[in-house]
Amino acid sequence: MQKEYPFIAKQDPEVAELLKKETLRQENVVRLIASENYVSKAVLEATGSPLTNKYSEGYPYRRYYKGQEVIDVLESLTIERAKALFGAEHANVQPYSGSPANMEAYYAFLEPGDTILGMSLPHGGHLTHGWKVSASSRFYKSVQYPIDEKTNRLNMATVRELAKECKPKLILAGASAYPRIIDFAAFKEIADEVGAYLMVDMAHIAGLVAAGVHPSPVPYADVVTTTTHKTLRGPRGAMILCKEQYAKKVDSAVFPANQGGPHNHTTAGMAVAFKEAASDSFKAYGRKVVENAAALADELLKLGFNLVTGGTDNHLILIDLRNKNLKGNPIATAMxxxxxxxxxxxxxxxxxxxxxxxxxxxxxxxxxxxGFGEKEMRLIANWTNEICKDPEGEATISRIRKEVEEVCASFPVPDTLVSD
Ligand SMILES: Cc1ncc(COP(=O)(O)O)c(C=O)c1O
Structure with a gap:
């Protein structure tokens, strides 16, 4: 990873110092936040490029400002790469991030006051899926489906029952904290039964879908939103995929309804990331993400941890610490x-x-x-176990910190992420 920021250092040492500190932090810790990743140097270069200087309200070859000969080609290329990667009929790559993308998708398909049926936040859904403090519940009538109390998995019979009861105009599938494969075909069946649109927010799993290790929602959903920076390993941004018949209303929901000029530097980062994601090495990465999560889950189970749903099918594990009489915050702090x-x-x-x-x-x-593999994942499980046994034990924590640094030093963050 980049260690020095010479131009910033000369002009603004205070910010340069912070950047260096954060870069070092990312190198020296084991990062297990499920929505984070490391992008390639190529993606970073694109997001730090002079494209940030350009305004380009509108869409390729239909802009409000001049000087678009590069931006038009770039945005068209990014759209084509997005469509090819996910087999989508239409792609809008302008949403600033996942939350605006979701609000824009609602705007395209709904009128204020219409009912949306989404996954409850404490059961794994995202704020923007209709949770009470989100604007998504202020402008639309929000009904939330739970997961099954016994299995902690989605219960499609419950979703169907709720859908029949509340007659939503849009059903939303997708999650921020659900460790299992979501049955998009079953969601589509229910949406058809009640005459609702099906929207899928695949932000967390987009990289797994691109790598072919998670079923794709694209054939089933009327509209799919995703961030580009989680498992997909692109820049901070988002996109909306949809059937061609909805292209116009999706595009106008993004611009001019909810956004102004697209972030062209991000668009460039997306183009680079989508090319990376179409490579064989990305497919291998996707497989390894799932294998690594499974190895971590397996070791945690052996150590007596209670995992929500008993394991994982994707990149994500949710540990319920109640059987150990522990709470999430103090353990996350000790870790x-x-x-x-x-x-x-x-x-x-x-x-x-x-x-x-x-x-x-x-x-x-x-x-x-x-580059972590099964051995390191099992090590992480054992470190977690030791910390849970003695969250305030300074000697244990500083010993683990040293071990963590040694492991991190043997797996430097690679600058190049594709080899084919
Ligand atoms: C499923 C899901 N959708 C949307 C978002 C929102 O993305 P952003 O933070 O880019 O607004 C998140 C963020 O974590 C998410 O998990």
Whole structure:
């Protein structure tokens, strides 16, 4: 990774110091936040390019400002790469991030006051899926489906029952903290039964879908939103994929309804990332993300951890710490001191408060990018176990911190992420 920021250092040493510190932090810790990753130097270069200087409101070859001969070609290329990668009929690559993309998709398909049926936040959904503090529940009538109390998995009979009861105009599938494969065909069947649109937010799993290790929602959904920076390993941004018949209303929901000029430097980063994601080495990365999560889950189970749903099919693991009489925040804090960075998370049917949840969420994407394998994943499980046994034990924590640094030093973050 880049170690020096010579231009910033000369002009603004304060910010340069912060950048260097964060770069070092990312090198020296085990990053298990399920929504994070390391992008390639090529993606970083694109996002730091002079394209940030250009305004280009509108769409390729239909712009409001002049000087678009490069931007038009670039955005068209990015759209074509997105469509090819996911087999989509139409792609809009302008959304600034995942939350605006979701609001824009709602805007395209709904009128204020229409009903949306999405996954409840404490059960794994995202804020923008209709949770009470999100604008998505202010402008639309939000009904939330839970996961099954016994299995902690989606229960399609419950989703169907709720859909029949509330007659949503749009059903939303997708999650931020659900460790299992989502049955998009079953969601589509229910959406058809009640005459609703099906929207899928595949932000977390987009990289796994691109790599072919998770079923794709694209053939089933009317509209698919995704961030580009999680498992997909691109720049901070988002896109909306849809059937051709909805292209016009999706495009106008993004611009001019909800956004101004697209972030062209991000568009360039997406183009680079989509080319990387179409490579064989990305497919191998996708397989390894899933294998690594499975190895981590297996070792955690052996150590007596209670995993929500008993394991994982994707990149994500949710540990319910209640059987160990522990809470998520103090454990995540102790882990961070030891150099292992994750987030505390509510667990389904949470008994604690939202700010004091009972779980932690772990993800395997970033560590897989830096080359961790099964051995390191099992090591992480054992470190987690030691920390949980003695979260305040300074000697244990500083010993683990040293071990973490040694492992990180043997897996430097690679600048180039494709070899084919
Ligand atoms: C499923 C899902 N959708 C949307 C988002 C929002 O993305 P952003 O943070 O880019 O707004 C997230 C963020 O974590 C997410 O998990």
């Amino acid at each position: 961070e001191k030891a150099g292992i960075v994750c987030n505390s998370n509510t667990v389904p049917y949470e008994t604690g408060k939202a700010m004091d949840p009972s779980g932690i969420r772990l993800g395997s994407a970033a560590v897989t990018t830096r």
